[in-house]
Amino acid sequence: MKRGSTLFLKIALILIGLPVLALCIFLVPEIANFAVDLYPDHAYLKYLVFLDLYATAIPFYFALYQAFNLLHYIDKTKAFSELSIKALKKIKFCAITFSGIYVVGMPIFYLIAEADDAPGIILIGMAIILAGLVVAVFAAVLQKLLQEAIDIKSENDLTV
Template sequence: MKRGTTLFLRIAVILIGIPILALCIFVVPEIGSFAAELYPDMAYLKYFVWVDLYASAIPFYFALYQAFKLLDYIDKNKAFSDFSVQGLKKIKYCAAAITVLLMAGMPLFYLIAEADDAPGIILIGMLLIFAALVIAVFAAVLQKLLQEVIHIKSENDLTV
């Protein structure tokens, strides 16, 4: 397959990663500082917020790296291989890890929303958890489907 056919998807993966990087650099420290301002007697909450959000960014970028590797496999006509199955499996685990990390951080964001009287924070957090969960389930379905396709392909190769 020509390398240019996946160029659009590579650009999309990069464009997905840039805003998250900007959020990690500019917004996450502000959210932590805001939490410390809301609860001055519990200023250490700032560090919990930072750890939770930065820790969820790590599997996000690892999943983007796996998406790049999957696009490389597609370019090299190895889309129906065990390497692709392993890549989808890693993406599934990354999405599940993001879900767990964000769910663990929801009590912190509940405290922030309660003190600031901003229920939208909870809604945004739930939306992010739901999106990560959908990606995990979608990757699991694609992984299982790809495994079945590889199995059928190997049976057909043995028949001919």
């Protein structure tokens, strides 16, 4: 396959990663400071917000890296290989981890939403959890389909 055929998707992955990086640099400290402003007696909330939001960035960027690797395998005509299955498995694990970290952090966002009287924060958190789970299910389905395609390909290779 030509190298340029996946170039658009590689650029899209980079463009997905840049806004998240900007959010981590500029918005996360503001959210943490906002939590401390709402609950001045609980200064540790700042560190919990940092821990929760920065911890979700790790599996997010690892999943982007694995998607980039998957596109590289497609460029090298190794799309139907165990490497691709492993990359999809890692993406699935990262998506589940991402959602799990947000589930653990939802009580913090509940406290912020309750003090600020903004239930939209909880809805946004639940939408992020759901998005991570959708990515995990999609990666699991692709992993299973790819495994079946590899099995069929190996059967056909043995038959001929």
